[in-house]
Amino acid sequence: MAPKxxxxxxxxxxxxxxxxxxxPDPSTLYAALDLGTNSCRMLIAQPKGSQxxxxxxxxxxxxxxSGLESTGRLSRGSMRRTIQAMRICQQKLKRHKVKRxxxxxxxxxxxxxxxxDFVRQVRRESxxxxxxxxxxxxxxxxxxxxxxxxxxxxxxxxxxDIGGGSTELVWIDLSSVPPIERSxxxxxxxxxxxxxxxxxxxxxxxxxxxxPLGVATLRDQFRDVEDDAARFALMSxxxxxNLSEFAPYKDAPPSEGFQIIGTSGTVTTVAASHxxxxxxxxxxxxxxxxxxxxxxxxxRGYLDLGxxxxxxxxxxxxxxQALIMSGSAILQALLRCWPTDRLSVADRGLxxxxxxxxxxxxxxxxxGSF
Numbered sequence: 001m002a003p004k005x006x007x008x009x010x011x012x013x014x015x016x017x018x019x020x021x022x023x024p025d026p027s028t029l030y031a032a033l034d035l036g037t038n039s040c041r042m043l044i045a046q047p048k049g050s051q052x053x054x055x056x057x058x059x060x061x062x063x064x065x066s067g068l069e070s071t072g073r074l075s076r077g078s079m080r081r082t083i084q085a086m087r088i089c090q091q092k093l094k095r096h097k098v099k100r101x102x103x104x105x106x107x108x109x110x111x112x113x114x115x116x117d118f119v120r121q122v123r124r125e126s127x128x129x130x131x132x133x134x135x136x137x138x139x140x141x142x143x144x145x146x147x148x149x150x151x152x153x154x155x156x157x158x159x160x161d162i163g164g165g166s167t168e169l170v171w172i173d174l175s176s177v178p179p180i181e182r183s184x185x186x187x188x189x190x191x192x193x194x195x196x197x198x199x200x201x202x203x204x205x206x207x208x209x210x211x212p213l214g215v216a217t218l219r220d221q222f223r224d225v226e227d228d229a230a231r232f233a234l235m236s237x238x239x240x241x242n243l244s245e246f247a248p249y250k251d252a253p254p255s256e257g258f259q260i261i262g263t264s265g266t267v268t269t270v271a272a273s274h275x276x277x278x279x280x281x282x283x284x285x286x287x288x289x290x291x292x293x294x295x296x297x298x299x300r301g302y303l304d305l306g307x308x309x310x311x312x313x314x315x316x317x318x319x320x321q322a323l324i325m326s327g328s329a330i331l332q333a334l335l336r337c338w339p340t341d342r343l344s345v346a347d348r349g350l351x352x353x354x355x356x357x358x359x360x361x362x363x364x365x366x367x368g369s370f
Contacts, residue, residue, distance in 0.1 A: 024046055030046065030100045032352070035103070036107065036165065037164030038062070038216045039060065040059070040064075042103075044092065052355050058085075058092060063078055068112060074118050087126045090126045105133070106163065108165050139170050139210060140189055142159060144189060145356060151259055152182055153259075154258070155257030156172075156173060156258045157171070157172040158170070158259070160261070160334060161263050162215060167214055169246055171208065173205075174203055176204070185201055189203060190357040215323040237333070260340050261343075262331065265323075269315060271285045271288050271290060273298045273315050274295075278315075286347035288345040
């Protein structure tokens, strides 16, 4: 006698559905928007221990500073592109119900004659209120974002933020701070470069400068030079000339405990090229250490490729091929002044600094000494 067929045999199994991810509690969310000379970028994040957890992000090349060098004004086209990007940011903020945020604009809006009119237009057409911040605050926020990358062995720290319209450099003395406290001491600079007496060991800001030359503005200065190698050399030496007022420890070379942290698309692109990545991977780039020789080798490779080769390189792309050379010129000038085998690559910057500062002020990050 044939065995009985079990009830339901042969039927398709009922699919097991994964539960939809639970949306984050809006009360835990913070947002930071950085409107620079070239890009509009935003992060929405929540605190997670002593770090931040990104919930949503946005990045768009809007070229807000296009034409600013020659006219002193933001053009209609650049403002239109930027407002379109700001509307997308507004939709994301509304969807996540974010209440705590800082939306800041930097060098292009600091310099443009019609910046105030533009801020009013952004408010009227997107509902978002932009805040134009000064160079010192921009530099300070970039420094704060890099705090997790500061080595316990570091006594002299140079943080370099290569932007679209300006480059900020901050030199910090950590020699009087116990090694285990050095990263925390950087985070405490959110209150200002020259804060009142604190019960905690303090990082001393020796000097800082905002050079009104970034990847876009430096490129525009030498746009009429046709030869690729000559243009690169001129950009690099011109940037170095503009560093003449920034000379901390001019007569004494950096000690063994010297560290440079570079934060910018230029530095991360150079790092990705050094690693031979076919597709960008933040986890491999952020925190990577490079020597001057390794960086020089990548930059020489860019020059060998020429404009056409750089456009076809997936790590650079068509939009950034000209900007990567002006950024590389800045980076090369910095390494001529302060050669090091310890340049740390930071895939972080103003947005992360804004988030850390907001969360630290609210006391929602672990380790209240921040």
